[in-house]
Structures are given as structure tokens and as C-alpha cells.
Amino acid sequence: xxxxxxxxxxxxxxxxxxxxxxxxxxxxxxxxxxxxxxxxxxxxxxxxxxxxxxxxxxxxxxxxxxxxxxxxxxxxxxxxxxxxxxxxxxxxxxxxxxxxxxxxxxxxxxxxxxxxxxxxxxxxxxxxxxxx
Amino acid sequence: xxxxxxxxxxxxxxxxxxxxxxxxxxxxxxxxxxxxxxxxxxxxxxxxxxxxxxxxxxxxxxxxxxxxxxxxxxxxxxxxxxxxxxxxxxxxxxxxxxxxxxxxxxxxxxxxxxxxxxxxxxxxxxxxxxxxxxxxxxxxxxxxxxxxxxxxxxxxxxxxxxxxxxxxxxxxxxxxxxxxxxxxxxxxxxxxxxxxxxxxxxxxxxxxxxxxxxxxxxxxxxxxxxxxxxxxxxxxxxxxxxxxxxxxxxxxxxxxxxxxxxxxxxxxxxxxxxxxxxxxxxxxxxxxxxxxxxxxxxxxxxxxxxxxxxxxxxxxxxxxxxxxxxxxxxxxxxxxxxxxxxxxxxxxxxxxxxxxxxxxxxxxxxxxxxxxxxxxxxxxxxxxxxxxxxxxxxxxxxxxxxxxxxxxxxxxxxxxxxxxxxxxxxxxxxxxxxxxxxxxxxxxxxxxxxxxxxxxxxxxxxxxxxxxxxxxxxxxxxxxxxxxxxxxxxxxxxxxxxxxxxxxxxxxxxxxxxxxxxxxxxxxxxxxxxxxxxxxxxxxxxxxxxxxxxxxxxxxxxxxxxxxxxxxxxxxxxxxxxxxxxxxxxxxxxxxxxxxxxxxxxxxxxxxxxxxxxxxxxxxxxxxxxxxxxxxxxxxxxxxxxxxxxxxxxxxxxxxxxxxxxxx
Numbered sequence: 001x002x003x004x005x006x007x008x009x010x011x012x013x014x015x016x017x018x019x020x021x022x023x024x025x026x027x028x029x030x031x032x033x034x035x036x037x038x039x040x041x042x043x044x045x046x047x048x049x050x051x052x053x054x055x056x057x058x059x060x061x062x063x064x065x066x067x068x069x070x071x072x073x074x075x076x077x078x079x080x081x082x083x084x085x086x087x088x089x090x091x092x093x094x095x096x097x098x099x100x101x102x103x104x105x106x107x108x109x110x111x112x113x114x115x116x117x118x119x120x121x122x123x124x125x126x127x128x129x130x131x132x
Numbered sequence: 133x134x135x136x137x138x139x140x141x142x143x144x145x146x147x148x149x150x151x152x153x154x155x156x157x158x159x160x161x162x163x164x165x166x167x168x169x170x171x172x173x174x175x176x177x178x179x180x181x182x183x184x185x186x187x188x189x190x191x192x193x194x195x196x197x198x199x200x201x202x203x204x205x206x207x208x209x210x211x212x213x214x215x216x217x218x219x220x221x222x223x224x225x226x227x228x229x230x231x232x233x234x235x236x237x238x239x240x241x242x243x244x245x246x247x248x249x250x251x252x253x254x255x256x257x258x259x260x261x262x263x264x265x266x267x268x269x270x271x272x273x274x275x276x277x278x279x280x281x282x283x284x285x286x287x288x289x290x291x292x293x294x295x296x297x298x299x300x301x302x303x304x305x306x307x308x309x310x311x312x313x314x315x316x317x318x319x320x321x322x323x324x325x326x327x328x329x330x331x332x333x334x335x336x337x338x339x340x341x342x343x344x345x346x347x348x349x350x351x352x353x354x355x356x357x358x359x360x361x362x363x364x365x366x367x368x369x370x371x372x373x374x375x376x377x378x379x380x381x382x383x384x385x386x387x388x389x390x391x392x393x394x395x396x397x398x399x400x401x402x403x404x405x406x407x408x409x410x411x412x413x414x415x416x417x418x419x420x421x422x423x424x425x426x427x428x429x430x431x432x433x434x435x436x437x438x439x440x441x442x443x444x445x446x447x448x449x450x451x452x453x454x455x456x457x458x459x460x461x462x463x464x465x466x467x468x469x470x471x472x473x474x475x476x477x478x479x480x481x482x483x484x485x486x487x488x489x490x491x492x493x494x495x496x497x498x499x500x501x502x503x504x505x506x507x508x509x510x511x512x513x514x515x516x517x518x519x520x521x522x523x524x525x526x527x528x529x530x531x532x533x534x535x536x537x538x539x540x541x542x543x544x545x546x547x548x549x550x551x552x553x554x555x556x557x558x559x560x561x562x563x564x565x566x567x568x569x570x571x572x573x574x575x576x577x578x579x580x581x582x583x584x585x586x587x588x589x590x591x592x593x594x595x596x597x598x599x600x601x602x603x604x605x606x607x608x609x610x611x612x613x614x615x616x617x618x619x620x621x622x623x624x625x626x627x628x629x630x631x632x633x634x635x636x637x638x639x640x641x642x643x644x645x646x647x648x649x650x651x652x653x654x655x656x657x658x659x660x661x662x663x664x665x666x667x668x669x670x671x672x673x674x675x676x677x678x679x680x681x682x683x684x685x686x687x688x689x690x691x692x693x694x695x696x697x698x699x700x701x702x703x704x705x706x707x708x709x710x711x712x713x714x715x716x717x718x719x720x721x722x723x724x725x726x727x728x729x730x731x732x733x734x735x736x737x738x739x740x741x742x743x744x745x746x747x748x749x750x751x752x753x754x755x756x757x758x759x760x761x762x763x764x765x766x767x768x769x770x771x772x773x774x775x776x777x778x779x780x781x782x783x784x785x786x787x788x789x790x791x792x793x794x795x796x
Contacts, residue, residue, distance in 0.1 A: 011471075011474065011479070011482060011483070011486070012482075012486065015483075015486040015490070019490045019494075022523075022526055023494075033501060033502075033505075033513040033514050033515040033516065033519065034513060034514060034516070035511050035512065035513050036502055036511075036512040036513060036514045037511070037512075050514055062738075063738075064657065064737065064738060064746050065657075090365065090735075090737055090748065091737070092718075093707065093715070093716045093717050093718050094293075094715075
């Protein structure tokens with residue numbers, strides 16, 4: 001007796017194939033995201049990256065007039081190396097020395113020039129910090 | 133007092149350990165008395181966990197800073213409502229709150245099912261006890277809220293952004309959702325352990341699943357409202373890992389709620405449903421792992437704690453254990469019924485499920501992508517909102533359309549002719565809507581135009597269903613249109629409540645499309661007397677005022693609002709400076725047009741010493757439909773959840789018959 005065809009399997013197979021196709025299409029057109037780097041790993045990197053680190057004391061400037069300049073070091077003091085960031089756009093009230101931030105941009109002549117409005121400051125909203 | 137709290141938690145741990153061991157032995161050896169004592173132990177955990185929670189609440193109410201947890205999250209100046217809500221504002225307290233809700237859900241599940249589904253409940257108790265054991269262990273051994281110290285004079289205060297009315301309820305709803313997903317999971321696993329072939333576990337947990345799903349949905353909307361007003365960047369959802377952590381189990385549970393109907397009606401998708409329940413529960417644990425492990429960079433930093441590894445271990449145990457059990461029970465999950473046609477109600481449910489699961493997995497992939505990339509290629513990469521937005525449109529639009537198609541297609545097989553007749557009106561309404569919107573200029577966003585046309589289609593098909601149903605009910609029993617309508621909904625709560633939920637999703641989609649795809653934005657530095665024009669609005673900076681608040685100093689830029697030459701009043705935006713917390717928070721100004729659902733949304737990015745302000749202003753059309761959708765969603769869910777004696781009787785007869793058949 002001939003085996004009965006199961007349309008459900010066909011539907012599932014076609015759907016999975018369609019999803020994969022769309023996924024490949026997207027990733028080939030739009031790329032697969034930006035690298036997320038610590039300041040100590042930034043040297044020599046070309047193109048747009050997301051820099052993640054802690055804000056060092058002594059930031060200055062105006063993010064809406066000439067740019068806010070601050071230095072970032074690796075999270076939790078993993079390395080002493082710092083990177084100077086020039087940023088324009090919105091700055092969260094949570095932004096201050098010691099806070100962890102992520103900012104998108106690229107390295108130009110030793111300074112990390114940030115994309116406008118790309119600064120995200122981690123909200124120290126909940127849960128106790130890791131006990132050392 | 134802290135000793136009482138600790139003792140209560142140790143008692144909970146002992147009780148769940150007993151419930152697990154005694155429950156497992158009782159289920160295996162079919163010892164009824166032992167099973168009952170395991171159930172009693174499980175019920176008692178509500179009392180002991182309740183005592184622990186009460187101790188902590190009292191410590192908060194008395195500002196007892198000898199409790200480290202209380203000191204970390206409150207201060208003398210903190211208003212009482214936020215002081216008490218700080219219970220779930222920190223890690224240990226949130227774990228305790230989680231456990232408390234789990235004991236409530238478990239007690240309700242056991243009490244409601246121990247007579248009606250005795251054989252199944254016997255196996256469910258050890259599963260529930262296993263989940264409880266993990267949380268009780270965490271609270272007793274790893275992260276206790278009852279750690280003490282020499283009491284400092286004042287507490288550290290609560291983060292200002294959490295001092296918002298929405299934050300009083302948002303976590304409660306989210307936890308109700310996350311924790312509630314334990315119940316269908318426990319019953320599904322219990323059913324597999326008991327080697328049952330029937331759908332009893334689905335029927336037994338339908339309401340619990342709906343409660344959890346509703347709570348998770350409402351919780352996310354409240355969270356969006358909080359983010360919109362308090363975080364104040366001009367949006368309501370940012371695809372942050374922590375937000376995604378709540379969205380993923382909700383999507384999986386949505387798929388499950390649809391596919392169970394296919395299993396109930398046709399006996400199909402049995403394996404799929406078990407897998408969906410495991411996925412939804414695992415994602416709720418995965419979300420907790422994400423938010424507490426620090427493994428991913430999120431705007432929320434409640435991530436730096438050592439309990440992430442414990443959650444990862446528990447997640448691995450849940451996933452591997454469940455999948456092994458499913459594999460061992462595969463013969464029980466085979467389905468005899470087949471999909472007869474690709475154009476049928478069950479087929480549309482299948483498409484809906486595939487899209488929902490694809491969207492869930494796509495989000496999961498985006499969330500875990502940085503870890504996977506770093507693991508295999510040595511460099512972390514993150515995907516931005518563009519990735520999520522793309523797939524949200526790709527999967528979301530067909531899902532929207534299916535909401536209008538699915539309920540109107542016949543079970544088993546539908547002819548193309550009947551489809552044409554059924555969908556003529558909705559399709560016509562959609563086409564007219566699309567053309568009118570195109571003429572009005574909505575073609576600036578093609579996804580937006582499609583979303584609105586699809587929304588019109590779905591609303592028309594839902595409306596048609598209500599009209600047809602009411603007409604039929606009136607023809608059957610006479611009476612007025614309103615009474616026929618009320619009788620229709622009352623007699624088919626699940627179906628028509630579901631339609632109302634669908635309508636809420638359409639309203640949500642209209643709101644999201646309007647606020648995201650058709651918004652206007654402008655920004656600039658203003659001195660007193662100067663103006664900024666955004667969209668049809670003109671804002672004139674009148675003055676900067678300062679006034680004291682309950683526990684902060686409030687600074688506000690007062691702006692006169694004008695549209696088309698008409699004065700609309702003032703809007704105030706500024707900052708709050710919190711003294712104890714030594715933090716500043718942005719306080720946005722929002723002017724809502726209740727007729728159009730549009731918001732004028734003002735952020736005072738900078739308040740400068742010279743009195744000038746830097747403003748960012750958004751005009752967000754239809755954004756208030758998002759919040760309206762929340763109320764409609766809740767209404768639909770409540771109708772669906774409302775007890776239906778007729779349905780209960782029908783199910784009781786059906787399962788009495790099924791059990792008699794199984795016993796013979």
C-alpha cells in the first residue's frame with residue numbers, strides 16, 4: 001500500500017526553508033551586527049563597532065555643542081587601558097563616572113567618534129552588585 | 133525577626149523536599165495516603181513562604197536597616213508605597229516573591245485538580261516540588277533576603293527611575309506570568325510521567341495558562357508605558373535583552389494557546405504542544421538567567437550577581453530532563469489524525485504557530501548571538517533594533533492577517549468558493565482602507581500601509597463574526613439585539629473572548645505602526661521666549677520653575693503649546709533631583725490628544741545653568757492605542773477566563789468517558 005502523504009510535514013519543511021531563506025537574505029543584505037568590544041581590544045579595529053566599558057572620572061563638554069568627551073576603560077577594571085570618546089546626542093541621567101555604558105562608533109586618529117544618540121548607560125536599577 | 137524569616141524559608145525547603153520525595157514515591161507505588169501528605173506539604177509551603185514574605189514586608193514598613201536588603205533599597209524619605217514595593221526591587225526579594233507566587237499557583241492547581249484529575253495530580257506534585265525546591269534552595273543557601281548588619285542611620289534609597297506608579301505593578305504582572313507558566317509545564321511533565329495519552333493536562337491547566345499569558349502580556353504593556361514615560365527616550369520598546377526575556381515566553385505561550393485548540397478538537401499536535409509548553413517554561417527560566425547572570429550587556433544592570441550560574445544549571449536540567457522524557461514517551465504522543473487540507477482551521481493554526489515560534493526563535497537568536505559569536509569566533513557581536521524590526525515585520529504582518537483568516541475557516545477542509553464568500557467583505561474593507569490611506573499620504577511607509585490594511589481586514593472579519601453570531605442567536609431565541617449579543621458572548625466565552633483579544637492585538641498593531649512609522653521629531657536649544665516647531669505643533673519656552681517634591685527637587689521647563697494657531701495649554705518637562713539617592717531623573721512632558729490618540733512628547737535633555745533648555749520633541753500619532761489595547765486585551769482575557777458551567781459539564785462528561793475507556 002502506498003504511504004499516505006502528510007501535508008503537515010510539507011508545511012513545516014517549507015516554512016523552515018522559508019525562514020532560513022529570509023534569514024540568509026537579511027544577514028547578507030544588512031550584515032550580522034556590529035562587534036562589541038572592550039576598550040583594551042579596540043586598537044587597530046576598522047569600521048563601526050560597539051564599545052562597552054566603564055566611564056572614567058573627568059568627562060567634559062556638551063553633547064549638544066561640540067560634543068561630550070569622556071574616557072572608557074574595561075568593565076570592572078579588567079585593563080588599565082582607556083579610550084577617549086567624543087559623543088553627540090542624548091545622554092541618560094544615569095551617565096556618570098563609574099557607570100557602564102555602550103556606545104557605537106569608530107576609531108579615528110586614536111579617538112572613538114561616536115554615532116549620534118548611540119550612547120546607552122546601564123541603569124543600576126536592581127539587584128545588588130557582585131560581592132568582591 | 134530575621135530569624136523567623138530564615139526559619140520560615142528553611143521550613144519551606146523541608147516541605148518541598150518532602151513533597152518531592154513522598155510525592156514521587158506515592159506516584160510510583162500508587163500509595164494514596166502518601167500522595168495526600170505530599171500534597172498537604174506542598175500546600176503548607178504557601179503558609180511558610182507567606183510568613184517569610186510578611187517578615188520582610190514588616191521590615192520594609194518599619195525601615196529596619198538591620199536587614200541588609202531593606203537598607204539597600206529604601207530610605208526614610210521614600211514614600212511608603214515604594215518602600216513596600218521594594219520587596220521585589222532587589223534580587224533576593226524578587227526570588228522570594230517568585231517562590232511565594234509559585235506556592236499560590238501550586239496550591240490553587242492542586243486544590244482545583246486533586247479530585248477532578250486525581251491520577252494526574254499525583255504526578256504533578258513532585259514536578260511542582262522540583263521547581264519550588266530550586267527557588268527555596270536559592271533563598272536559603274545562595275541569596276537570602278534576611279542577611280543582617282548593624283543598622284545604619286538611613287537606607288541607600290531606591291533608584292529614582294523605579295519610583296514610578298507603573299513600577300508598583302509591572303513586576304507583579306511579569307512574575308505572575310513567568311511563574312504561572314510553571315503550571316502547564318508541571319502538568320505536561322506529570323502527564324508524561326504518568327504515561328497518559330489523553331488531553332486532561334491541557335484542560336486542567338487551560339485557565340492557569342491563560343492567567344499567566346494574560347499577566348505576562350499586561351505586564352509587558354505596563355513596562356512599555358513605564359519605559360515610555362520614565363526612561364523617556366521617545367520610544368516604548370527597545371528590543372533590550374531584558375524586554376525580550378519577557379516577550380519570548382509570551383510568544384511561545386501564545387502559540388501554545390492556539391495549538392491546544394487543535395489538539396482538543398482534532399487530537400493533533402500532541403508532541404508539538406508538549407514541546408511548546410517546555411519551550412515557554414524554559415524561556416521564562418532563561419529570561420531570569422539572562423537578567424541575573426551578567427552574560428549580556430543590557431540597559432538594565434540587574435545582572436551582576438553570582439546566581440546566574442545556578443539558573444543556567446537549572447535551565448539545563450529542565451531542558452535536558454524534559455526532552456529526555458519526551459523522547460522516552462514519543463509513542464504516547466503519536467497522533468492518529470492527519471491534516472486533511474492546507475486550507476482548514478487547523479492548518480491556519482499551524483501557520484500561526486510556525487510564525488510565532490519562528491519569531492520567538494529569531495528573537496532568541498538575536499539575544500544569544502553575542503554569546504554564540506564570541507564562543508565560536510572569539511569576538512562578541514551584537515545585533516541592533518534593525519534586526520528585530522525586520523523580523524518583527526516579516527513574521528508579524530502574516531500573523532496579523534492570519535488572525536482574520538483563521539477563525540473564519542472551517543475545520544478539516546474549506547472550499548475555495550466558501551472562502552471567497554466568507555472573506556469578500558473583509559477583503560473589500562481592507563482594500564478600501566488601503567486606498568483611502570494611500571490617498572491620505574500613508575504610503576510613506578509600506579509596512580505601515582500593509583499593517584493598516586491587514587488590521588482593517590481582521591477587524592472586519594471579527595465584526596462579521598459578531599454580527600453573524602448575534603443574528604443567529606436572535607433567530608434562535610428571539611429578544612433584542614443587545615440581549616442576543618450578550619447571550620452569544622456568554623455562551624461562547626472562549627471563542628468571543630478570543631476575538632476580543634484578537635481585536636486588542638489589532639489595536640496594538642495600529643498603535644505601534646502609527647507611533648513608530650509615522651512619527652515626527654525635532655530638537656533644539658531654547659532660551660526663554662524662543663520657539664520650536666515639530667509637526668503641526670509649536671512650543672514656546674515660557675519659564676523654568678523649581679519646586680520641592682516628596683523626596684526630590686523638581687525642575688520644570690514650562691512650554692506653551694500651539695497647533696494651527698490654537699493655544700492648547702502648557703506642557704512641562706524637566707528633571708527631578710533626588711537628595712538621598714543623589715541621582716537625577718528625566719521627567720518627560722506628555723500632552724495627549726484623546727480624540728486622535730496622539731501624543732506630544734517632550735524631553736528636556738539638558739537644563740542649563742543659564743536657564744536655557746535643550747529639548748527633544750516627538751509627535752507620536754496613535755500611540756495611545758497601545759494602552760487602550762491593554763484594556764481590550766484584559767477584557768477579552770477575562771471573558772475567556774470567566775468560569776463556564778456548561779463547558780465544565782461538557783468536559784466532565786467527556787473525560788469520565790475517556791477515563792472509563794482507558795480503564796477498560
